[in-house]
Amino acid sequence: MNILIVGAGIGGLTLAYWLKQYGHTPTVVEKAPDIRTAGYMIDFAGSGWDVANRMGIIPHLQAKSLPISQLVYVDNQGHTTARLSMERLLQAANTRDRYLALNRRDLVITLYEAIQHDVPVHFATSISDVCQSDSKVAVRFSPSGEEQDFDIVVGADGIHSNVRRLAFGIEAEYARYLGYYVAVFPAPAQPDIIEPGYVLHLTPNCQFGVLAVDPDQWLIYVVFKHDDEGHIPPESRLALLTSQLHQHGWLVSKVLDGLPPDTPIFMDTVTQIEMPVWSTNRVALIGDAAHCLTLISGQGAAMAMAGAYFLAEALHDAAEYRTAFDRYEARLRPHIERAQAKARRFAPNFIPSTDLRVALTTWAVRLMDIAPVAKLVGKQFSVESLLT
Numbered sequence: 001m002n003i004l005i006v007g008a009g010i011g012g013l014t015l016a017y018w019l020k021q022y023g024h025t026p027t028v029v030e031k032a033p034d035i036r037t038a039g040y041m042i043d044f045a046g047s048g049w050d051v052a053n054r055m056g057i058i059p060h061l062q063a064k065s066l067p068i069s070q071l072v073y074v075d076n077q078g079h080t081t082a083r084l085s086m087e088r089l090l091q092a093a094n095t096r097d098r099y100l101a102l103n104r105r106d107l108v109i110t111l112y113e114a115i116q117h118d119v120p121v122h123f124a125t126s127i128s129d130v131c132q133s134d135s136k137v138a139v140r141f142s143p144s145g146e147e148q149d150f151d152i153v154v155g156a157d158g159i160h161s162n163v164r165r166l167a168f169g170i171e172a173e174y175a176r177y178l179g180y181y182v183a184v185f186p187a188p189a190q191p192d193i194i195e196p197g198y199v200l201h202l203t204p205n206c207q208f209g210v211l212a213v214d215p216d217q218w219l220i221y222v223v224f225k226h227d228d229e230g231h232i233p234p235e236s237r238l239a240l241l242t243s244q245l246h247q248h249g250w251l252v253s254k255v256l257d258g259l260p261p262d263t264p265i266f267m268d269t270v271t272q273i274e275m276p277v278w279s280t281n282r283v284a285l286i287g288d289a290a291h292c293l294t295l296i297s298g299q300g301a302a303m304a305m306a307g308a309y310f311l312a313e314a315l316h317d318a319a320e321y322r323t324a325f326d327r328y329e330a331r332l333r334p335h336i337e338r339a340q341a342k343a344r345r346f347a348p349n350f351i352p353s354t355d356l357r358v359a360l361t362t363w364a365v366r367l368m369d370i371a372p373v374a375k376l377v378g379k380q381f382s383v384e385s386l387l388t
């Protein structure tokens with residue numbers, strides 16, 4: 001089949017790879033002028049690991065994995081309050097041999113390298129219209145205005161999916177705000193003030209993370225509780241961060257004070273996408289476009305890859321695309337619904353909201369040195385693979 005994939009992110013590139021393997025003719029369009037390399041660290045395990053393994057790219061990903069041996073918790077004055085060994089956590093989660101800490105950038109680039117010579121990827125391109133009939137789906141590309149027919153169209157264009165808007169309706173119908181904003185940005189490294197690795201600073205309603213593995217540049221990750229203001233334009237992001245975080249102590253001030261004003265800041269709401277169905281006639285959705293799980297579940301990349309894999313396999317096995325769409329959804333939906341229900345319950349306490357809760361969280365991290373506690377916490381982090 002002639003298949004259009006909208007979005008060259010984690011799900012879209014994985015789907016392009018598997019469709020090509022099965023003998024289809026995929027084409028990818030991506031709104032950005034190049035592969036989007038923004039983003040932070042992704043815990044890569046479970047289904048994501050298994051799909052990557054079947055693609056033969058695990059050695060490439062291993063070569064790029066981040067050397068994080070422990071999480072270091074610091075307080076307002078910069079004193080270390082707790083340490084959490086990754087080895088212990090992964091052992092407790094039973095995923096030690098099948099886990100990578102990856103920059104989102106490295107995962108996307110590796111996926112792109114796996115398809116770039118076999119699948120056309122048109123950058124700076126999106127679609128402005130989708131018109132379905134019994135035998136085809138006609139698409140108008142933007143900005144060119146050109147039209148082309150495909151057998152099916154797959155929206156892999158992330159949480160704010162344009163394909164979903166065109167084929168299923170506006171985002172507000174499917175979006176459930178979970179109460180937080182997330183921001184990710186690079187900052188000049190200040191190696192004299194913290195030790196290398198992954199440093200976390202918790203204050204009420206705010207988690208501030210510094211990924212300090214590059215001697216020149218840190219990657220900062222902030223999650224903070226905030227009313228839903230929708231999309232924050234790039235030029236307003238630094239001001240919002242500064243106003244939200246200025247009372248959050250030593251490390252935050254050091255980072256924000258040293259930040260060049262033109263720093264590119266990725267910022268978005270923490271919002272689940274909850275849809276009753278992921279396909280309509282010849283259009284299907286995968287990944288965040290269909291079921292954004294958010295950082296609270298920590299499985300967005302893995303589930304985007306699993307969904308892409310299941311959809312390609314179903315299109316290969318089923319005689320007809322409608323049956324394939326139904327099979328893909330039947331296989332993935334129960335897991336997504338469980339993960340989303342869990343995230344809804346957990347969201348209010350995702351970041352401790354008072355000084356007392358921050359202190360209790362720090363104590364809980366310290367208790368991870370005790371084996372039965374580690375086992376209990378590890379269970380929460382363990383992710384089963386959906387691939388058998």
Ligand SMILES: Cc1cc2nc3c(=O)[nH]c(=O)nc-3n(C[C@H](O)[C@H](O)[C@H](O)COP(=O)(O)OP(=O)(O)OC[C@H]3O[C@@H](n4cnc5c(N)ncnc54)[C@H](O)[C@@H]3O)c2cc1C
Nearest residue numbers: 007009010011031038039040126157158162287288300304
């Ligand atoms: C810039 C960025 C940074 C992120 N940072 C993190 C992070 O630090 N940690 C984390 O766990 N998750 C992060 N995520 C989300 C995470 O990557 C996803 O949850 C997960 O990978 C799901 O993958 P996906 O393929 O469904 O969507 P994504 O990986 O979000 O990919 C969607 C792709 O579609 C493209 N696109 C969007 N709109 C259109 C359009 N109208 N036309 C064509 N293409 C379009 C986007 O540019 C993007 O390349 C980030 C996502 C993005 C886009």
